[in-house]
Amino acid sequence: QAPAPGRRIRELPDELVSQIAAGEVVERPASVVRELVDNALDAGARQITVRLVAGGVRSIVVEDDGGGIAREDLPLALKRHATSKIASLAELESVATMGFRGEALAAIASVAEMTLTTRTAEMPHAWRLQARSGELAPAARGTGTTVEVNELFFSTPARRKFLKTDATEFAHALEAVRRHALARPDVGFAVWHEARLAAQWRAAAPAQRWADVLGADFIAASRGVQAERGPLALQGRAGQPEAARSRADLQYVFVNGRYVRDRLLAHAVRAAYEDQLHGSRQPAYLLFLQIAPELVDVNVHPTKIEVRFRDGRAVHQAVRAAVEDALAPTRAGTNEAAVP
Numbered sequence: 001q002a003p004a005p006g007r008r009i010r011e012l013p014d015e016l017v018s019q020i021a022a023g024e025v026v027e028r029p030a031s032v033v034r035e036l037v038d039n040a041l042d043a044g045a046r047q048i049t050v051r052l053v054a055g056g057v058r059s060i061v062v063e064d065d066g067g068g069i070a071r072e073d074l075p076l077a078l079k080r081h082a083t084s085k086i087a088s089l090a091e092l093e094s095v096a097t098m099g100f101r102g103e104a105l106a107a108i109a110s111v112a113e114m115t116l117t118t119r120t121a122e123m124p125h126a127w128r129l130q131a132r133s134g135e136l137a138p139a140a141r142g143t144g145t146t147v148e149v150n151e152l153f154f155s156t157p158a159r160r161k162f163l164k165t166d167a168t169e170f171a172h173a174l175e176a177v178r179r180h181a182l183a184r185p186d187v188g189f190a191v192w193h194e195a196r197l198a199a200q201w202r203a204a205a206p207a208q209r210w211a212d213v214l215g216a217d218f219i220a221a222s223r224g225v226q227a228e229r230g231p232l233a234l235q236g237r238a239g240q241p242e243a244a245r246s247r248a249d250l251q252y253v254f255v256n257g258r259y260v261r262d263r264l265l266a267h268a269v270r271a272a273y274e275d276q277l278h279g280s281r282q283p284a285y286l287l288f289l290q291i292a293p294e295l296v297d298v299n300v301h302p303t304k305i306e307v308r309f310r311d312g313r314a315v316h317q318a319v320r321a322a323v324e325d326a327l328a329p330t331r332a333g334t335n336e337a338a339v340p
């Protein structure tokens with residue numbers, strides 16, 4: 001339908017603004033899981049439990065033992081662009097938390113039924129806030145936060161139509177938690193689907209956690225990556241060329257603890273395997289890049305899945321060299337990867 005000529009400009013109602021914005025952040029249950037687990041980690045959780053019903057389409061519950069939300073902050077938590085994580089442009093440029101946009105809870109609340117139950121160490125009891133009605137009532141739980149999200153996209157059927165089967169949605173949601181579990185071995189995770197415990201990772205040393213999540217086979221068929229170059233540090237595992245796969249389904253890159261999909265980094269890794277991989281064989285790898293926050297812009301994409309480096313060339317070179325060194329451990333003096 002073509003826009004009617006002469007139609008006047010008007011401001012969209014708040015609710016519609018939120019729903020439009022939610023389209024960028026909430027694509028499927030897995031996006032909700034990712035945002036809620038991000039929040040739990042930012043709150044300092046040591047244990048995070050995710051419960052899903054019907055792949056998360058019916059219900060998603062994320063429970064943490066983090067710091068909780070003060071009662072007077074509760075209504076603000078649901079407001080768009082309200083956050084406790086940054087307060088200025090300077091803080092945005094050096095942000096170290098997973099969140100900072102203050103959008104996730106507002107977005108989720110605009111496309112689902114959401115309830116927040118939370119308690120800080122100072123509160124004599126918990127409070128439960130129902131997003132839609134704004135109803136606030138006393139509740140029982142220890143310190144921490146439980147966010148319950150029901151009937152995703154109930155009010156936006158067009159979106160709901162794009163959801164796949166429950167099994168597929170569940171697989172995506174589980175994958176979202178696996179990424180968090182890889183990045184945060186110090187935190188315990190449990191994922192329930194329906195009444196079944198689908199995955200459980202107890203707090204562990206990084207190497208152990210990586211084996212727990214990706215399997216001992218990958219660890220056995222990969223080499224340790226460990227390198228430091230100026231403001232950049234890299235660690236993880238690079239799969240040996242013989243263990244390359246037909247699909248790119250075991251390629252994980254994290255920048256400052258956040259899972260990213262980055263062409264520059266993927267290209268750098270690929271370049272390191274250059275002469276050792278044939279045809280369309282895909283290397284398997286798990287890489288954690290630590291870089292001074294000032295040297296990377298994480299505010300490129302609403303879901304923060306993309307990043308931009310201030311000096312892309314330097315990053316490319318460092319990553320390529322680190323992976324090359326890991327793959328060629330006999331090359332004299334270059335391999336810092338004493339890890340077997």
Ligand code: ADP
Nearest residue numbers: 039043077083084099100101102103104105145
């Ligand atoms: P952001 O994470 O970008 O700040 P969100 O909409 O995800 O935005 O969350 C808004 C605010 O609600 C956060 O800044 C935080 O103060 C609070 N919050 C959300 N989830 C939790 C949680 N699980 N524990 C403690 N505080 C939380």
Ligand code: MG
Nearest residue numbers: 038039099104
């Ligand atoms: Mg958040």
